[in-house]
Amino acid sequence: xxxxxxxxxxxxxxxxxxxxxxxxxxxxxxxxxxxxxxxxxxxxxxxxxxxxxxxxxxxxxxxxxxxxxxxxxxxxxxxxxxxxxxxxxxxxxxxxxxxxxxxxxxxxxxxxxxxxxxxxxxxxxxxxxxxxxxxxxxxxxxxxxxxxxxxxxxxxxxxxxxxxxxxxxxxxxxxxxxxx
Numbered sequence: 001x002x003x004x005x006x007x008x009x010x011x012x013x014x015x016x017x018x019x020x021x022x023x024x025x026x027x028x029x030x031x032x033x034x035x036x037x038x039x040x041x042x043x044x045x046x047x048x049x050x051x052x053x054x055x056x057x058x059x060x061x062x063x064x065x066x067x068x069x070x071x072x073x074x075x076x077x078x079x080x081x082x083x084x085x086x087x088x089x090x091x092x093x094x095x096x097x098x099x100x101x102x103x104x105x106x107x108x109x110x111x112x113x114x115x116x117x118x119x120x121x122x123x124x125x126x127x128x129x130x131x132x133x134x135x136x137x138x139x140x141x142x143x144x145x146x147x148x149x150x151x152x153x154x155x156x157x158x159x160x161x162x163x164x165x166x167x168x169x170x171x172x173x174x175x176x177x178x179x180x
Contacts, residue, residue: 030179032051032054032178032179033177033178033179033180035054035057035058035061035062037057037061038061038067038068040067040068040069041057041060041061041066041067041068041069042069042070042071043056043057043071043072043073044070044071044072044073045073046072046073046074046075047073047074047075047105047107049073049105049109049114051111051114052073052105052114052118054178055114055115055118055174055178056071056073056103056118058174058177058178059118059119059122059170059174060122060125062177063122063170063173063174063177064122064125064126064129066099066129068098068099069099069100069101070097070099070100070101071100071101071102071103072094072100072101072102072103073102073103073104073105074102074103074104074105075104075105075106075107076089076090076104076105076106076107077104080104081106085154086106087104087106088105088106088109088113088116088117088120089103089104089105089106089109089117089118089120089121090103090104090121091103091104091121091122091124091125092104092135093125093128093134093135099129101125101128103118103121105117115171115174115175116167116171119166119167119168119170119171119174120163120164120166120167120170121163122170123162123163123166123167123170124159124163127159127162127163132159133159138150140157140159142157142158142159143158
């Protein structure tokens with residue numbers, strides 16, 4: 001008789017564990033609000049993130065107020081991820097023309113992490129657009145002060161501090177626009 005109780009308890013615990021995993025991985029399937037964007041707000045999405053286009057266009061046009069921007073989105077190359085730090089995303093201002101950016105994304109982002117990552121990267125785009133940030137090679141200019149990336153830890157770079165501080169506010173604004 002004791003054996004059956006133990007088996008039932010183990011089955012109950014395993015079932016509860018499976019339910020918690022399934023509920024915890026529930027995807028956000030709410031539809032986004034409809035938006036109209038200028039034809040000059042362009043996104044080339046080379047990823048499988050179907051909602052990335054809309055998120056990027058809302059971030060660029062509705063949050064940053066950009067009427068002209070060309071953003072290319074691809075995955076971060078595997079070789080970049082082989083270092084000591086795993087990246088969720090990165091952005092680079094492209095050198096040919098104004099308002100052109102390349103965003104690289106990690107292949108493993110949930111919708112929630114995608115929103116947070118893009119909100120962080122769009123803080124960097126705002127920094128580029130304001131003229132506060134300029135990156136070239138292994139150097140960066142932040143508000144007219146030049147530093148080497150290797151001389152300053154990631155978390156100590158002033159533009160990263162600002163992006164970390166702002167990303168939560170941007171995600172909140174993004175979600176309000178998408179769902180309200």
